[in-house]
Amino acid sequence: MDVRGNLPRAWFLAFACLLLSGASASGQTEPVEYNNLGISAYNAGRFKEAVAYFEKAYDGARDNQTVRRNLCNAHQAIANDLAKQSNFADATLHLSKAIGVDPENPSPLVQLGSYYLRMDRVSDAVFRLEEAIELRPGELDAHELLGEAYYRDNDLPSARVQWEYVLAMDPKRSELRERYDKAFREESVESDFNRAGSRHFKISYPKGMPYPLRARMLNVLEGAYWDIGKRLGGSYPPPPIQVIVYDAQQFTEATQMDANIGALYDGKIRAPMTDGSGQPLPEEEMKRRLIHEYVHVVVRNQLAEKAPWWLNEGLAEALSHSLEASELSLLHKAFTDGGAFHLSDLEAHQLKALGADPLRLAYAQAHATVSLLLTRFGQPRMTQFVSTLASGLKAEEALAKVYHRTYAKLEEEVRSAHQ
Numbered sequence: 001m002d003v004r005g006n007l008p009r010a011w012f013l014a015f016a017c018l019l020l021s022g023a024s025a026s027g028q029t030e031p032v033e034y035n036n037l038g039i040s041a042y043n044a045g046r047f048k049e050a051v052a053y054f055e056k057a058y059d060g061a062r063d064n065q066t067v068r069r070n071l072c073n074a075h076q077a078i079a080n081d082l083a084k085q086s087n088f089a090d091a092t093l094h095l096s097k098a099i100g101v102d103p104e105n106p107s108p109l110v111q112l113g114s115y116y117l118r119m120d121r122v123s124d125a126v127f128r129l130e131e132a133i134e135l136r137p138g139e140l141d142a143h144e145l146l147g148e149a150y151y152r153d154n155d156l157p158s159a160r161v162q163w164e165y166v167l168a169m170d171p172k173r174s175e176l177r178e179r180y181d182k183a184f185r186e187e188s189v190e191s192d193f194n195r196a197g198s199r200h201f202k203i204s205y206p207k208g209m210p211y212p213l214r215a216r217m218l219n220v221l222e223g224a225y226w227d228i229g230k231r232l233g234g235s236y237p238p239p240p241i242q243v244i245v246y247d248a249q250q251f252t253e254a255t256q257m258d259a260n261i262g263a264l265y266d267g268k269i270r271a272p273m274t275d276g277s278g279q280p281l282p283e284e285e286m287k288r289r290l291i292h293e294y295v296h297v298v299v300r301n302q303l304a305e306k307a308p309w310w311l312n313e314g315l316a317e318a319l320s321h322s323l324e325a326s327e328l329s330l331l332h333k334a335f336t337d338g339g340a341f342h343l344s345d346l347e348a349h350q351l352k353a354l355g356a357d358p359l360r361l362a363y364a365q366a367h368a369t370v371s372l373l374l375t376r377f378g379q380p381r382m383t384q385f386v387s388t389l390a391s392g393l394k395a396e397e398a399l400a401k402v403y404h405r406t407y408a409k410l411e412e413e414v415r416s417a418h419q
C-alpha cells in the first residue's frame with residue numbers, strides 16, 4: 001500500500017527583475033546594459049540567456065545588489081522549470097549558485113529546502129529552511145516547510161510548533177490543517193514509543209516490543225536496502241528512512257485505515273506487527289510487508305509521482321513474494337468470467353474508490369503483470385523501463401519503447417498465462 005501524504009504547496013516563484021539606472025558612458029558594454037539585456041531575456045522566459053547576461057553584469061559590478069538579486073532570480077526561475085520536470089538534482093545546483101550570489105535572500109533557501117524535501121534529503125532541508133527563517137523570521141512558507149521537515153524526521157513536537165504558528169497566522173491553509181490533524185493523531189498514539197535504529201532506518205516502536213523482534217525487523221530492512229536497491233538499478237534512498245511499528249489497534253488509530261490494510265508508506269513506513277488478537281505476525285508475513293513497503297520507498301525515490309499504480313504496487317508485490325494460490329484463483333476467475341481490469345484503469349495513484357474485493361483483484365493483476373515482465377525480460381529491462389518513466393514518458397509510451405508492446409498486448413499475455 002502506498003498512501004502519499006500531500007506535500008506542502010509547491011513553492012512557486014514569481015519575480016520581477018529590476019532595472020538599473022544610469023547609461024553607458026563609454027563604447028564598451030556596461031554592466032547596466034548587460035543587466036537590461038538580462039531583463040529582456042528574463043521577461044521573455046529565456047532564463048538561461050538571462051543568466052548569461054546577468055553574469056556579465058555581475059562580473060563588472062560585483063557589489064551591486066540589484067544585479068545580484070536579478071542573477072539570483074534567474075537561477076531560481078531555471079530551477080523552477082527543472083523542478084516541473086522533476087529534475088531536482090539540476091534544480092538544486094542552480095539554487096546553490098543563486099544562494100552564492102545573493103546570500104541575504106531567503107527565497108532561494110526556501111525553494112532549495114522544498115526540493116530537498118521532495119528528494120527525501122530531510123536533514124539538508126532542515127538546514128536550509130532554518131537558515132531562511134534566520135534571515136527572515138515569520139516567512140510562513142518557510143515555517144510550514146520546516147514543520148514538514150521536522151515531521152519527516154519524526155520530531156513531531158517540533159513540527160507541531162511550526163505548524164501551529166503558521167495556522168495561527170493564516171488559518172485558511174486547509175491542506176496544512178489536514179496534515180496537522182494527522183500528525184496530532186499520530187502523536188497521540190506514538191508519543192511514548194521508543195526508538196532504535198540501524199545504518200539506514202530509524203524505527204519507533206511501542207514500549208514492550210521485544211528486542212529480538214525489533215532486531216529482526218531492522219535486519220529485514222537493511223537486507224532490503226541493498227537487495228531492492230540493486231534489483232531496481234542501483235537506487236539507494238538517503239537515510240534515515242523512518243519506520244513506525246504499531247500493534248494492530250494502534251495502527252488503525254494512528255492511520256485511520258481499515259483492518260484489511262497490511263501496512264502502508266506515506267513518507268514513513270507504518271506497519272502493525274501484531275494481528276487483531278494481539279499475536280505477533282508470523283515471520284514470513286512481517287518480512288513480506290516490510291519489503292513491500294520498502295519497494296515503495298525506492299520507487300518514490302526514483303519516480304516520485306510518475307509511477308503508475310500498477311507498476312508501483314506490482315513491483316512491491318513481485319519483489320516481496322511470489323503469486324499465492326489465492327491470487328492465482330482470483331486471476332483465473334477474473335480472466336475466465338470477465339471482470340479483469342484494463343491496465344489503463346490501474347494507473348491512478350490511489351484506487352480509493354474500489355471496494356475490498358476489486359482492490360484485491362487489482363493488486364493480483366498488478367502483481368501478475370510485473371511478474372510476467374520480470375520473468376520474461378529480466379531485471380535490466382525493468383530498470384530501463386523505470387528510467388524511461390523517470391525521463392517523463394507516459395506509462396504506455398514507456399512500455400512501447402522498452403518492451404515493444406501496447407497495454408492491450410500485455411493484458412492479453414497476462415490473461416493467457418492465467419486463464
Ligand SMILES: [Zn+2]
Binds near residue numbers: 001002293316
Ligand atoms: Zn503497496
